[in-house]
Amino acid sequence: MRGVSNRVSPWFLVLVVVTVGGGVLTTLGPGVVLTTGVVLLVLGGWAVSLCLHEFAHAYVAYRNGDLSVRDKGYLTLDIRRYTDPVLSFGLPVVFLLLGGIPLPGGAVWIQHGAIRSRAARSLVSLAGPATNLVLGAALTITVAAVPMPIGLAVGLSCLALIQVLAFVLNILPVPGLDGFGILEPFLSLSARRFAARVRPWAPLALFVLLIGVPGVASAFFGLAYTAFGAVGGDGRLAAAGYGELLFWR
DSSP: OTTSOSSOOHHHHHHHHHHHHHHHHHTSOSTHHHHHHHHHHHHHHHHHHHHHHHHHHHHHHHHTTOTHHHHTTGGGTOGGGSSOHIIIIIHHHHHHHHHSOOOOOOOOOOOGGGSSOHHHHHHHHHHHHHHHHHHHHHHHHHHHHSOOOHHHHHHHHHHHHHHHHHHHHHTSOOTTSHHHHHHGGGSOHHHHHHHHHHTTTHHHHHHHHHHHOHHHHHHHHHHHHHHHHHTTOOHHHHHHHHHHHTTTO
16 A cells, blocks of 8 residues: 555564464363463454554545654554553553453544545544444454354454444544544534543543443443444354453453
8 A cells, every 4th residue: 555664563463463372272172271362362353453443544644635644653553653552552451351341542643634624534533443343344254154163253253342342432422532533524613622622531431431330331232232233243152252351250
């Protein structure tokens, strides 16, 4: 692809190796080995998808006029380039392991004034969650179409559901999330100013509701499972994968 570095970050390749290694472990049998494999497969795959999510934002921005993303290294899939690796990637992985909710991870800083149109700015925001949805659909198709050991099917189904969960969460029209970014270019100046004031704490308030209010969490997961089924996902396999991922419960 024009403008994309031909050197993929070795850090990204490490994440891919961890993910593949976890997948191999899921094929070796039940018990601790299976649990370890699912954890590595899902957490490694989630970190890989975080890189791809942010790359998608940056690449669409680059193709629509923001050349600064290339100089910032966003087009190399380098996990270190997407703000702070601990806060932007480490914490989402920890929250996923503890609560099963895929929090938004890294972020790329886009020069919105360089983007050619409002529609293009909206597309930049859409690119990230759309990547999660495509990954989720691709994983579900793979599980359905390719014969594989049950352990691997469980792990991949769990990872696919997490991609759909990430899509549903990110697409919500909440300031600070991509869903609001899709709408923001078309809003009035006063609406954008209000959003700027609430942006720092609006996602946090949403996560508190998801974690602390059972009805909200149930509605969110119900919507995500509906979307997961719509792309061909097997809810029973995904639920079994979640059981292995959240082994400590």
